[in-house]
Amino acid sequence: MAKSIDVSDLNIYYGDFLAVEDVTIPIAAKSVTAFIGPSGCGKSTFLRSLNRMHEVIRGARVEGKVLIDGQDLYASDVDPVNVRRMIGMVFQRPNPFPTMSIYDNVLAGQKLNSKRMKKSESDDVVERSLRSAGLWAEVKDRLDRPGSGLSGGQQQRLCIARAISVEPEILLMDEPCSALDPISTSVIEDLIHELKSQYTIVIVTHNMQQAARVSDETAFFNLSGVGKPGRLIEVGRTEAIFSNPQDPATEAYIQGRFG
Amino acid sequence: MTTLTTKDSGTPGPLDVRQELYGAQLPSWAGKAVLGGGVAIGLVLYLLGTNLMLAALVVFVISLALPVWSVTVEGSRKATDRLVTVLVTSSFVLAMFPLVSILATVITNGTRVLSAEFFTFSMRNVVGEGGGIYHAIIGTLLITGGAAVISIPIGLFAAIYLVEYSEGNRLSRWIRFLVDVMTGIPSIVAGLFAYALFVLFFGEGVRLGIGGSVALSVLMIPVVVRSTEEMLKLVPNELREASYALGVPKWRTVSKVVLPTALAGIVTGITLAVARVIGETAPLLIIAGLTDSVNFNLFDGRMATLPVFTYSSVRSPGIPPEFSIDRAWGAALTLLVIVMLLNLIARLVSYFFSPKGER
Numbered sequence: 266m267a268k269s270i271d272v273s274d275l276n277i278y279y280g281d282f283l284a285v286e287d288v289t290i291p292i293a294a295k296s297v298t299a300f301i302g303p304s305g306c307g308k309s310t311f312l313r314s315l316n317r318m319h320e321v322i323r324g325a326r327v328e329g330k331v332l333i334d335g336q337d338l339y340a341s342d343v344d345p346v347n348v349r350r351m352i353g354m355v356f357q358r359p360n361p362f363p364t365m366s367i368y369d370n371v372l373a374g375q376k377l378n379s380k381r382m383k384k385s386e387s388d389d390v391v392e393r394s395l396r397s398a399g400l401w402a403e404v405k406d407r408l409d410r411p412g413s414g415l416s417g418g419q420q421q422r423l424c425i426a427r428a429i430s431v432e433p434e435i436l437l438m439d440e441p442c443s444a445l446d447p448i449s450t451s452v453i454e455d456l457i458h459e460l461k462s463q464y465t466i467v468i469v470t471h472n473m474q475q476a477a478r479v480s481d482e483t484a485f486f487n488l489s490g491v492g493k494p495g496r497l498i499e500v501g502r503t504e505a506i507f508s509n510p511q512d513p514a515t516e517a518y519i520q521g522r523f524g
Numbered sequence: 525m526t527t528l529t530t531k532d533s534g535t536p537g538p539l540d541v542r543q544e545l546y547g548a549q550l551p552s553w554a555g556k557a558v559l560g561g562g563v564a565i566g567l568v569l570y571l572l573g574t575n576l577m578l579a580a581l582v583v584f585v586i587s588l589a590l591p592v593w594s595v596t597v598e599g600s601r602k603a604t605d606r607l608v609t610v611l612v613t614s615s616f617v618l619a620m621f622p623l624v625s626i627l628a629t630v631i632t633n634g635t636r637v638l639s640a641e642f643f644t645f646s647m648r649n650v651v652g653e654g655g656g657i658y659h660a661i662i663g664t665l666l667i668t669g670g671a672a673v674i675s676i677p678i679g680l681f682a683a684i685y686l687v688e689y690s691e692g693n694r695l696s697r698w699i700r701f702l703v704d705v706m707t708g709i710p711s712i713v714a715g716l717f718a719y720a721l722f723v724l725f726f727g728e729g730v731r732l733g734i735g736g737s738v739a740l741s742v743l744m745i746p747v748v749v750r751s752t753e754e755m756l757k758l759v760p761n762e763l764r765e766a767s768y769a770l771g772v773p774k775w776r777t778v779s780k781v782v783l784p785t786a787l788a789g790i791v792t793g794i795t796l797a798v799a800r801v802i803g804e805t806a807p808l809l810i811i812a813g814l815t816d817s818v819n820f821n822l823f824d825g826r827m828a829t830l831p832v833f834t835y836s837s838v839r840s841p842g843i844p845p846e847f848s849i850d851r852a853w854g855a856a857l858t859l860l861v862i863v864m865l866l867n868l869i870a871r872l873v874s875y876f877f878s879p880k881g882e883r
Contacts, residue, residue: 316769318765318768318769321764321765321768323691346771346772346773347771348771349768349769349770349771350770350771351771353769353770354769356762356765356766356769358762360760360762360763360765360766361766362763362766362767362781362785363763363785363879364781364784364785364787364879373766373767373770374770374771374772376780377767377770377772377776377777377780377781378770378771378772378773378776379776411879413879424766427766427770428769428770431770431771
């Protein structure tokens with residue numbers, strides 16, 4: 266479990282529009298890497314390109330390499346569906362399936378793929394995933410209730426449980442706390458700390474304190490102007506980026522002078 | 525304006541504040557009084573022998589007194605509000621008029637013939653009194669069922685293509701345009717189309733139940749496509765992304781996430797489409813024809829249907845005409861009840877199948 270990611274010279278296009286330019290970044294296994302930067306700088310686009318989710322949008326394509334433990338995700342015969350089974354994702358807004366119970370939501374990855382499981386086996390997966398997501402105690406008595414009946418923070422943890430129940434190698438999180446209150450946010454941040462022991466985690470956040478709290482490495486993205494592609498400006502140990510940034514733009518951003 | 529000046533003078537007493545907050549108002553019974561008075565006068569006029577429509581018009585004119593009264597007391601903004609309220613309510617009553625009138629007429633005339641015999645006997649060898657609409661009920665259910673079997677898969681898959689797979693290409697724009705055109709096809713044209721189609725295989729004068737199904741499905745498919753498309757569009761994209769992110773292929777995402785989420789709306793749309801075509805007369809007159817006997821086979825010979833039965837019972841009632849005309853009302857009432865049941869089913873389905881949250 267938990268694999269490293271190696272991105273080299275990645276360009277991401279929407280049609281003819283170059284959205285993200287020339288990103289090279291190593292991401293270590295079992296670490297938390299935070300992407301920060303102003304809106305529109307391509308952090309989310311780049312994150313989505315790591316499990317080929319950006320391809321859902323028509324005309325999106327990439328040039329360059331994304332290596333997971335040495336295997337190129339964009340090699341011609343790689344099936345994006347298999348990539349996404351290996352690399353899970355948690356979205357900005359909690360999106361549990363409204364037609365499913367809490368139990369079925371956790372098992373959605375298996376159920377939607379019609380994987381046959383014994384009842385005892387699926388019970389185990391549900392309990393383990395919900396425990397890892399820190400939600401078990403709150404929902405164990407109402408697993409058959411609809412997932413949409415939970416609070417926003419609980420729904421987001423349900424989505425995390427759903428993502429980890431298929432045992433991915435890597436977990437991508439796209440601003441997972443931006444729709445949540447401070448208490449739910451801190452619960453999820455604690456969760457990220459615990460999940461780090463098993464998964465490689467990449468998180469996009471607008472909240473610099475959050476990046477400082479949860480991440481080992483921080484990458485700062487910026488764009489030079491409207492209509493220009495986003496670029497990776499600087500990447501390094503989180504303490505180093507926040508205390509001693511090399512690039513003046515990084516310093517200006519983390520001090521809150523723009524963005 | 526006066527309230528503004530008192531405010532500026534800086535000494536608003538408690539009475540002024542009250543004045544400013546509430547303003548001049550008609551008494552709370554004003555609306556009821558005007559309406560009640562109007563209805564009373566209208567009722568008296570009607571009982572004295574005035575035409576019903578004229579009496580209703582008098583009620584409407586009298587209720588216009590409310591905004592006029594309001595403009596003298598409350599000022600123009602509230603008067604406008606009252607005027608629009610009167611207009612909107614009158615429009616609603618006007619819209620209900622034909623509906624209630626039709627229901628009342630069909631129920632009073634139709635219940636006369638209802639009996640066990642009426643629902644269990646066909647018209648075979650019946651002259652004058654007696655007989656029933658069993659054959660027409662069977663025909664209507666079979667032909668409409670056949671139309672549903674043809675239209676639902678085609679309509680559903682077309683809508684899925686449009687929303688999930690087409691990505692707004694040229695073909696999808698053409699399909700959308702043609703579907704919109706098809707919605708406006710006169711039903712008689714659908715009947716002629718089905719007739720022309722079956723003539724190619726069976727020769728002139730063909731009458732088949734399945735032909736009726738084909739004609740009805742021409743009318744039904746565009747309704748199914750449009751309503752399903754709207755429902756699929758309502759499914760949030762986040763759910764599709766959530767499914768993709770779990771490594772679920774697109775076809776499973778569509779069949780197991782998108783369709784179940786939209787199921788209630790789709791089923792409602794389909795039921796309403798069925799209700800829309802079940803009362804069609806013209807196409808069935810051409811292609812399904814009419815018979816006095818029960819026919820369970822869609823692929824063999826003429827089939828009676830409720831609308832065609834009603835039409836021909838009124839058109840050529842025989843002598844004496846009363847029995848036939850009564851049976852026509854009975855058949856119309858039966859059709860009405862079937863349509864109401866379908867609508868009821870649609871409501872129940874959308875109630876039980878919609879995604880439930882604890883809101």
